[in-house]
Every structure is written in structure tokens, then in C-alpha cells.
Amino acid sequence: MLKLNMSKNYKKSFFIRLALALIIMSSGLIWLVRNQRESLQKVLTVLPKFSIQCLIFVILLDCLQILFMAIRFWLLYPKDHQAPLQNVFSAMSMGQTLNAFLPARAGDVYKVAVLTPKPARPDFTILTLTGILTADKLVDLTSFLVLIFAFGSYKESSNSLTLFGPNSWKWILLIIATLLIFWPILIKKHWVKVKVWLFDFFKGFKNLLSPKQLFFSLGFAVLVWIVEAKALQQLSLYQNYALSLTQCFFVLTVLNLAIAVPISVANIGPFEASIAFALKKLGMPLESALAIATVHHGLQVLSYVITGGVGWLFNRIKSFAGA
Numbered sequence: 001m002l003k004l005n006m007s008k009n010y011k012k013s014f015f016i017r018l019a020l021a022l023i024i025m026s027s028g029l030i031w032l033v034r035n036q037r038e039s040l041q042k043v044l045t046v047l048p049k050f051s052i053q054c055l056i057f058v059i060l061l062d063c064l065q066i067l068f069m070a071i072r073f074w075l076l077y078p079k080d081h082q083a084p085l086q087n088v089f090s091a092m093s094m095g096q097t098l099n100a101f102l103p104a105r106a107g108d109v110y111k112v113a114v115l116t117p118k119p120a121r122p123d124f125t126i127l128t129l130t131g132i133l134t135a136d137k138l139v140d141l142t143s144f145l146v147l148i149f150a151f152g153s154y155k156e157s158s159n160s161l162t163l164f165g166p167n168s169w170k171w172i173l174l175i176i177a178t179l180l181i182f183w184p185i186l187i188k189k190h191w192v193k194v195k196v197w198l199f200d201f202f203k204g205f206k207n208l209l210s211p212k213q214l215f216f217s218l219g220f221a222v223l224v225w226i227v228e229a230k231a232l233q234q235l236s237l238y239q240n241y242a243l244s245l246t247q248c249f250f251v252l253t254v255l256n257l258a259i260a261v262p263i264s265v266a267n268i269g270p271f272e273a274s275i276a277f278a279l280k281k282l283g284m285p286l287e288s289a290l291a292i293a294t295v296h297h298g299l300q301v302l303s304y305v306i307t308g309g310v311g312w313l314f315n316r317i318k319s320f321a322g323a
Contacts, residue, residue, distance in 0.1 A: 050238050050295055058296075061231040062303030065224050066093050072220040073111075073136045076207050081124045083115055087318075090311035091115050097308030100301050108133060127197055131204020136217075138208070143221035144256070153249035228252065235296055236279075239288040247282050254278035271297045 070092040074085050091114045099107030112133060116126045148154050207213045229248035236243040243251070258274030272293040279289035 049240075049291075050235065054234060054238050055295075055299060058231045058234055058299050059303050059306070061227050061234070062300050063307050065227045065231075066096060066303065066307040068220045068224045068227065069096070072139065072217050072224065073132070075213055075217040075220065076132050076135050076139070076204075078124070078203075078206060081117070081121070086314055087115065090314040093304075093307035093311035094315075097304040097311075100304050125200045127200035128203045131201040132207075133204070134201075135205045135208050139214075139217050139221050140224070143218055144225055144252075146218075147222060147225055148249055148253060151246040151249050153246050153253060225249070225252070231299075232292070232296060235292045236284075239284070239292060241284050241288060243282070250282070251275055251278040 067089065070085065070089040073092060074082070074088040077083060077088075091111045094114075095107035095111040097107065098110050112126060112129050116129050117124055120126075207217075226245075229245055229252060232248045232251060233243050233245070254277060255271065255274045258270045272290065275293035275296065276286065276289040279292060280286055284292075
């Protein structure tokens with residue numbers, strides 16, 4: 001009964017996000033047809049500028065990005081529990097594919113479920129693996145912030161974006177203080193269980209204390225972002241607009257802020273709108289910006305499907321070999 005209810009809720013959530021995606025896309029198309037008909041025609045005109053060689057190269061870059069993500073995650077494993085890289089790549093590729101189409105970061109749940117040892121080990125639980133996944137996200141975010149500051153993209157962001165009002169920091173501090181006050185009260189009855197769970201969870205952060213593993217995982221995290229920036233740069237060249245890496249990371253900053261909370265299937269709508277907004281801020285014509293945003297997103301999703309297919313094939317080969 002519980003599984004049935006979860007399945008119903010899952011499907012309901014999926015269809016809600018699908019409906020939101022269709023509403024966003026339909027609204028955008030209606031607005032374009034009514035108010036920007038000339039721009040829409042121009043977008044269709046500039047799309048053929050992307051050559052087959054360009055599209056194939058960007059797909060290869062996007063697939064390479066998934067490989068680097070898998071290696072980054074694999075490097076954060078404890079050495080005595082390290083899964084084969086092939087298994088991690090399979091879980092990562094299929095997880096990213098699921099993240100693109102299913103609600104609530106279902107792909108991350110899939111990664112943890114697939115990579116959890118079977119039979120379960122008392123010193124390496126599903127919570128430990130969740131901790132490793134969280135550590136991976138922290139490494140990913142840290143590398144992105146390093147690149148933003150290294151390339152000076154934060155200057156472009158501060159000049160072009162107004163994310164918070166002058167008093168926003170007060171509200172943020174108030175929320176943090178409220179959580180700190182009420183959190184112990186809420187978990188008081190379950191503190192013994194929570195303490196065990198937290199211990200298992202934070203074991204997943206252990207390798208962040210290893211300089212060697214942290215260095216290499218940060219290195220591959222940097223490669224993940226540089227590869228995506230290079231893909232964006234490549235697409236912009238075919239629209240006769242040479243983006244610098246500084247500008248690419250500004251665009252990626254706007255993009256990641258827009259899709260931080262997934263509200264539509266495959267982030268359709270917010271993904272394209274945020275990239276087009278950022279590129280237009282950099283002086284690119286709207287039609288070229290929309291063309292780049294649409295093609296970049298489409299190729300990224302296609303790359304998820306390709307690498308997810310490879311991951312599925314790895315699993316099938318492994319299951320046949322174990323049979």
C-alpha cells in the first residue's frame with residue numbers, strides 16, 4: 001500500500017512538473033508570436049548556422065562532462081569501500097538522465113540506491129553514500145565559485161544582476177537563527193536515532209580531509225565546469241559572437257541560479273530563459289541568444305540520454321557476466 005501511494009505521488013509530481021513545463025513553453029511561444037514575431041523568425045533563421053561538426057563536438061563535450069562528474073564522485077569514496085569506476089559512471093550517467101526528466105532530483109536517489117553495497121555493510125550504509133553525494137555537491141559548488149572568482153565573472157554578475165535587496169541579509173540571518181533555535185526541539189524525542197544517522201552521514205565527508213583525494217576531486221570538478229563553458233563558447237562562435245570564459249561563467253552563474261529549484265521537467269523554460277537573458281545582458285542579439293540557449297539545452301539532454309544508454313549497457317553486460 002505504501003509503495004502504491006508513493007508511486008501515485010511520484011506520478012502526480014511528474015505530471016505537475018510536465019504541466020508547468022508545457023505552460024512555460026506555451027506562454028513563451030505565445031509571447032514570442034504576439035510580441036516578437038520578427039525575433040522568432042530571426043531565431044529560425046540563425047539556427048542553421050550551427051554546423052553538424054559543431055553539434056557533434058558539443059555533444060562530445062557534454063558526454064565528457066558526465067565522465068568527469070563520475071570520476072569526481074568516485075574519488076570521494078573511502079579507499080576500503082571504493083566501487084569500480086565503471087559502476088560509478090553507470091550510476092552517474094543514468095542518474096543524470098533521470099534528473100533531467102523526473103521530479104525531486106530522482107536521479108540522485110537512483111545513484112545512492114544503485115551504489116549502496118548489497119548486502120548492506122554496517123560501516124558503509126546508504127546514509128554514508130548520501131554523505132559522499134553531498135560532499136560531491138560541495139566540491140562541485142566550491143570549484144564553481146573558485147572559477148567565478150578566478151575569471152572575474154562575479155564582477156559581471158554584480159554589475160548585471162540584482163539578486164537581493166539591501167535588507168535581505170537580515171531575513172537570511174533571521175531564518176538561520178529560527179532553525180538553530182527550533183531544530184533541537186523538533187528532534188529531541190528522536191535524538192538517539194538522529195545522532196546515529198548523522199554519524200553515518202558525516203562519514204561520507206571523511207575524504208574531504210584527505211588532501212590528495214580533495215585535490216583530485218576538485219580538479220575534476222573544475223574540468224566539469226570548464227567543459228560546459230567550452231561547449232557554450234563553441235555554440236556562440238557559430239553565432240558570430242566570441243564569448244570569453246569570463247562571460248561563459250557569468251552565463252552559467254545566471255543559469256544555475258535559475259534552475260537551482262527545479263520547477264519543470266528537464267528544466268524546460270527556465271534553462272532557455274536564463275541563458276538568453278544572460279547573453280542579452282552581454283550584448284548578444286535576442287535571436288542568437290535564444291538559438292544558443294535552445295541548442296545548448298537540447299544537446300545537453302541528448303548527451304544525458306546517450307551516456308545513460310551507455311550506463312544501462314554497462315549494467316546489462318555486468319548482469320550477463322554475473323549470471
